[in-house]
Amino acid sequence: MAHAHAVSIPTADELTLKSETGFAKLPLIGLVVGVLGLVLNFVMGDHHAQNTAYLVSYLYFLSFGIGAIFFVIINFLVRSGWNVAIRRVAEALMLTIPVMAVLFVPIVLGMEDIFHWAHPGAADHDPILAWKQPYLNSGFFIARAVAYFVMWSVIAVYYQRKSVSQDTDGSASTTRRLQMLGAPALLVMSLSATFASFDWNMSTDPHWFSTIFGIVYFAGSQVGLFAFMAIVIVALRNGGHDRGTMSVEHMHGVGKMLLGFTVFWTYVSFSQFFLIWYGSIPEETMWYATRFRGAWRPVSFALLIGHFILPFFFFLTRWTKRWSKTLVFGSVWLLVMHYVDLYWQVKPNFDADLTLTANDFFAFIGIGGIFIAAWGFAFRRHPIVPVRDPRLPESLSYENL
Amino acid sequence: MAVTITDNSNFDPVDGRAPLILGDDSFAGITQAVARPMEDPAPTALKVVFGIGLMLLGLLGVSLAYLIYKGTGIWGLNNPVGWGWAIVNFVFWVGIGHAGTLISAILFLFRQKWRTSINRAAEAMTIFAVMCALIFPGVHVGRVWVAYWLLPLPNQMAMWPNFRSPLLWDVFAVSIYGTVSILFWYTGLIPDLATMRDRSKGALAKKLYGLFALGWRGSNRHWQNYERAYLILAGLSTPLVLSVHTIVSFDFAVSQLPGWHTTIFPPYFVAGAIFSGFAMVLTLMIPVRSLFNLQHIITTRHLENTAKIILLTGSLVGYAYAMEFFIAWYGGNAYESYAFVNRMFGPYAWAYWTMVSCNVITPQIFWFKKARTNVYILFVASIFVNIGMWFERFVITVTSLHRDFLPSSWDYFHPTFWDVSTFLGSFGLFLVMFCLFLRFLPAVAIAEVKAVTPAADPHHHPHAENGDDGHDEGGH
Numbered sequence: 001m002a003h004a005h006a007v008s009i010p011t012a013d014e015l016t017l018k019s020e021t022g023f024a025k026l027p028l029i030g031l032v033v034g035v036l037g038l039v040l041n042f043v044m045g046d047h048h049a050q051n052t053a054y055l056v057s058y059l060y061f062l063s064f065g066i067g068a069i070f071f072v073i074i075n076f077l078v079r080s081g082w083n084v085a086i087r088r089v090a091e092a093l094m095l096t097i098p099v100m101a102v103l104f105v106p107i108v109l110g111m112e113d114i115f116h117w118a119h120p121g122a123a124d125h126d127p128i129l130a131w132k133q134p135y136l137n138s139g140f141f142i143a144r145a146v147a148y149f150v151m152w153s154v155i156a157v158y159y160q161r162k163s164v165s166q167d168t169d170g171s172a173s174t175t176r177r178l179q180m181l182g183a184p185a186l187l188v189m190s191l192s193a194t195f196a197s198f199d200w201n202m203s204t205d206p207h208w209f210s211t212i213f214g215i216v217y218f219a220g221s222q223v224g225l226f227a228f229m230a231i232v233i234v235a236l237r238n239g240g241h242d243r244g245t246m247s248v249e250h251m252h253g254v255g256k257m258l259l260g261f262t263v264f265w266t267y268v269s270f271s272q273f274f275l276i277w278y279g280s281i282p283e284e285t286m287w288y289a290t291r292f293r294g295a296w297r298p299v300s301f302a303l304l305i306g307h308f309i310l311p312f313f314f315f316l317t318r319w320t321k322r323w324s325k326t327l328v329f330g331s332v333w334l335l336v337m338h339y340v341d342l343y344w345q346v347k348p349n350f351d352a353d354l355t356l357t358a359n360d361f362f363a364f365i366g367i368g369g370i371f372i373a374a375w376g377f378a379f380r381r382h383p384i385v386p387v388r389d390p391r392l393p394e395s396l397s398y399e400n401l
Numbered sequence: 402m403a404v405t406i407t408d409n410s411n412f413d414p415v416d417g418r419a420p421l422i423l424g425d426d427s428f429a430g431i432t433q434a435v436a437r438p439m440e441d442p443a444p445t446a447l448k449v450v451f452g453i454g455l456m457l458l459g460l461l462g463v464s465l466a467y468l469i470y471k472g473t474g475i476w477g478l479n480n481p482v483g484w485g486w487a488i489v490n491f492v493f494w495v496g497i498g499h500a501g502t503l504i505s506a507i508l509f510l511f512r513q514k515w516r517t518s519i520n521r522a523a524e525a526m527t528i529f530a531v532m533c534a535l536i537f538p539g540v541h542v543g544r545v546w547v548a549y550w551l552l553p554l555p556n557q558m559a560m561w562p563n564f565r566s567p568l569l570w571d572v573f574a575v576s577i578y579g580t581v582s583i584l585f586w587y588t589g590l591i592p593d594l595a596t597m598r599d600r601s602k603g604a605l606a607k608k609l610y611g612l613f614a615l616g617w618r619g620s621n622r623h624w625q626n627y628e629r630a631y632l633i634l635a636g637l638s639t640p641l642v643l644s645v646h647t648i649v650s651f652d653f654a655v656s657q658l659p660g661w662h663t664t665i666f667p668p669y670f671v672a673g674a675i676f677s678g679f680a681m682v683l684t685l686m687i688p689v690r691s692l693f694n695l696q697h698i699i700t701t702r703h704l705e706n707t708a709k710i711i712l713l714t715g716s717l718v719g720y721a722y723a724m725e726f727f728i729a730w731y732g733g734n735a736y737e738s739y740a741f742v743n744r745m746f747g748p749y750a751w752a753y754w755t756m757v758s759c760n761v762i763t764p765q766i767f768w769f770k771k772a773r774t775n776v777y778i779l780f781v782a783s784i785f786v787n788i789g790m791w792f793e794r795f796v797i798t799v800t801s802l803h804r805d806f807l808p809s810s811w812d813y814f815h816p817t818f819w820d821v822s823t824f825l826g827s828f829g830l831f832l833v834m835f836c837l838f839l840r841f842l843p844a845v846a847i848a849e850v851k852a853v854t855p856a857a858d859p860h861h862h863p864h865a866e867n868g869d870d871g872h873d874e875g876g877h
Binding site for chain 1: 643647651665666667716720721725731732768
């Protein structure tokens with residue numbers, strides 16, 4: 001089926017990041033920036049600005065880990081070959097989930113401020129909130145969050161551990177086991193990620209609801225994931241760290257996924273908007289009404305143009321996905337748009353007027369720093385390519401004809 | 402031929418990708434296997450099915466003639482239920498078509514080479530399903546003789562259709578879908594039509610196959626143009642897999658009716674369409690492969706992959722049901738909650754539970770490899786899914802309508818003889834078309850199947866295939 005073009009597989013040692021490389025310094029740099037950012041976020045501004053900025057950045061950086069778990073389990077499930085050489089990038093991303101679980105603590109602490117429904121007495125004069133109390137109450141909310149993080153962490157750590165164990169034994173039965181577990185893991189992930197997006201994102205406007213909301217978050221997380229992976233792959237190639245294992249073909253593959261999920265994000269986001277706009281039922285349209293007023297209006301259009309029209313035409317042709325510079329440009333662009341998307345989803349529920357605060361920046365570099373540190377730490381600990389994965393030869397000879 | 406492999410369902414790709422074609426995978430052998438059934442006298446079973454199809458087609462003709470004579474009053478429509486079986490049947494048939502397009506377009510872009518054994522028949526299924534689907538909106542307009550008003554044709558009366566109506570978008574979506582599907586199917590057929598031209602003995606057959614083969618000689622240049630056209634058509638068809646059923650879902654979801662208006666409808670309808678289409682692929686291909694002795698081309702592994710897609714899309718449909726229910730409660734809208742409670746426990750509870758048993762519970766059997774590789778289980782399960790998906794559309798349409806906002810106008814929908822006869826009649830059209838297809842066109846894409854055999858691989862070394870330890874050697 002696939003044809004090896006005499007790509008020899010480097011040793012595990014050659015594929016382990018050396019301590020003098022920039023990648024190996026990420027944990028330290030990330031940690032310093034992260035702690036600084038978090039401290040600044042919680043020192044500056046008022047509680048409201050601190051908490052809401054924190055939530056947006058949290059959902060943003062969380063999405064990479066969730067997206068990565070989906071990527072890894074789906075690729076095992078469908079017995080895909082092409083992804084193997086670049087899978088470690090995603091495996092390290094999966095391990096940011098336990099760290100994100102710790103970073104969830106400030107959200108629990110700021111819950112009363114962030115979630116209107118959690119405000120004591122909020123349900124007393126609001127029959128809709130009273131109706132939702134069996135679901136939207138602090139105790140159950142925290143219990144669900146714990147359950148999500150346990151499920152995600154178990155899947156993430158298990159898949160990563162098993163993959164690493166293959167580096168020494170090259171056991172084919174490991175691959176078989178991960179394949180078999182892919183289907184139940186996917187089921188668990190789909191439901192838990194959906195309800196997490198309801199809990200942490202949709203319930204910031206507790207009156208509003210949309211059945212497609214979980215899929216919108218999933219689609220965005222995939223866009224973020226592939227943009228991140230594309231940048232890392234190019235950086236690894238430029239530094240020669242991959243020793244020739246990651247090719248232009250893998251860049252192209254990731255670029256295609258990026259294009260595909262950009263379209264998918266548009267499809268589900270537009271479906272949500274369009275049906276609500278057309279139906280024009282007040283309890284639903286109010287969500288979009290806020291986003292089409294004042295300074296939010298241009299942001300809504302910026303999303304349409306920046307998260308769909310431009311990247312779609314940009315990545316439609318072959319060469320933009322195969323040339324490092326264009327691939328990185330488009331990926332950085334989409335990483336920004338992914339943030340804008342989440343900012344636009346969450347922030348108007350708190351502030352009817354668009355007000356960028358310093359907290360937005362500090363929370364971003366705060367959580368982002370810790371996230372990068374966690375990713376960098378996980379990534380440098382093991383060979384950056386699963387050297388003895390039975391499908392690695394197939395991945396190395398992957399071609400986009 | 403070194404070794405003849407007779408079972409590829411147990412190959413684990415970790416130990417090397419399994420061959421797609423079993424038994425005689427020589428080019429001549431494949432042509433022979435596919436073309437023979439068309440050249441031999443038609444098997445009795447095919448004649449019987451064709452006969453049944455003709456009778457049902459006759460029933461369709463009578464039903465439609467009477468409908469045009471009398472009007473839609475012959476159906477069971479009543480005051481709250483103004484949309485009955487016609488829309489249910491339309492959505493049912495359009496949905497079935499989606500598997501063909503997914504197999505031919507999306508699986509092509511995803512390089513799923515196993516698609517080659519089933520794509521031809523699945524695409525034929527798509528086209529015939531679209532034909533059946535188009536009957537219903539066509540006759541539902543009541544005054545069939547002015548059905549062309551559906552199209553925005555310039556005319557003196559300035560009868561413009563309402564561009565804000567999703568029903569009009571349906572006209573565009575489905576007609577584009579039908580057109581592109583036919584083009585795609587025909588493009589793929591060209592090399593095989595040439596094969597049939599070269600093989601056929603009768604002068605008329607030679608002429609006709611030759612006419613439609615467009616002078617295909619299999620030259621390098623022909624192949625290059627062909628491959629390019631195929632890729633472009635695959636690219637064009639891919640959005641259609643999503644767009645058609647998305648717009649069909651808009652027919653319901655743009656309204657404000659509880660049970661219809663929900664944001665998950667577009668992807669949920671698409672997943673359901675693929676689900677029902679793959680079930681129909683199994684329903685058709687299981688008998689066809691044994692009737693035409695194609696088990697070595699449409700192997701158990703192909704059926705197993707189909708079953709896996711059914712499990713996946715069935716679960717997606719289950720996910721959508723779950724989201725609808727959760728949000729119906731979470732949204733706190735009394736009418737929305739009522740619509741869903743009414744579905745489960747109201748007068749149509751029987752239809753609802755039929756739908757859930759067929760669509761959500763039945764496919765769960767495909768978690769087990771034994772079920773995925775047993776043709777009898779596959780066949781029975783596929784029938785259940787077909788039934789379940791018809792009921793899904795029935796549940797969505799009728800249960801949401803029959804109890805409207807004014808309790809005094811609540812009513813129960815009873816189908817009449819003509820509702821049933823028109824629906825059964827549409828199966829007649831489908832069966833007749835499909836039997837004709839099996840008789841006169843290659844049911845398997847001969848040229849495409851050849852391309853996935855080891856012999857077509859330029860790096861092919863007859864004895865280096867599937868090394869026992871695929872662990873650390875570089876591909877083959």
